[in-house]
Amino acid sequence: MSINLLHRHVLEDHISGFETDPNPNHLLVIRRPMIFTVLAHEGQGTAVAEALWNAPDVAPRFCGPSEWLAVSRTVGAETVAGMLSDIAGASVVDQSDGQVLMEISGPSVRKILGRCVAVDLHPEVFEEGRSATMLCCHVAANVARTGADTFEIVVPRSFAGSVFEELTDMGREHALTRGFAD
CATH class of the missing domain: 3.30.70.1520 (Heterotetrameric sarcosine oxidase)
Structure with missing residues (x-):
């Protein structure tokens, strides 16, 4: 009997079939951080x-x-x-293996995240390089500002689907696309 141990990402079913070319507002899932x-x-x-x-x-x-x-x-x-x-x-x-890393970026990133976190994300308050543990989409997450309009979010694997879906919903009016990092 042969067992296939191919790594399958917890968000595979949330993204497969929905991948498109990235828009300026994009949610990227990192496969193996x-x-x-x-x-x-x-x-x-x-x-x-x-x-x-x-x-x-x-x-x-x-x-x-x-x-x-x-x-x-x-x-x-x-x-x-x-x-x-x-x-x-x-x-x-x-x-x-117990955490999922997502990156959200684009000109509307603060508007999207502002609907998911209760932290002031203004560039003068939440500066590049800053990170904090907070609730993001009702889940304990670590959110870090990694660029001018880029944030990384680390969430527990068991809640990744919920956070991913909520971020996608909050970004719909801003044409947020999603996909896996190469």
Whole structure:
């Protein structure tokens, strides 16, 4: 008996058959991001934060005092785990299989997200590089501003379909398209 272990993304059924060329407002699902939780040991928060911000190929996302997500779209789990395990005073857990990473971008991104989060996303308040854990579409998520009109959203895998559908609904009037990253 042969078992097919081909990776199937949790949002495959939400997107397949609906993919189109991206409009200026677009919701992109990243297929295999590396997402690690990093917790600083007592008294090590500043040192761990500095090490995370200096780690190559890793984007740190603030979650709370002494807690971050380390997100990578470019290197594999072993590479990220190796880099993070070298950070003194930190505990690291791979969350990649339990989290989904989406990127929403475009000129109407703040209007779309503004209907889903209760946070001021004005560029002067929520600056590029800033991230926070918040409710997004009624689900605990980490939202990060990664560009002028670009945000990344990390949500638990079990709630990804719900968040994806709600973001799609909120973006309908702005011609939001969706698809998988290549």
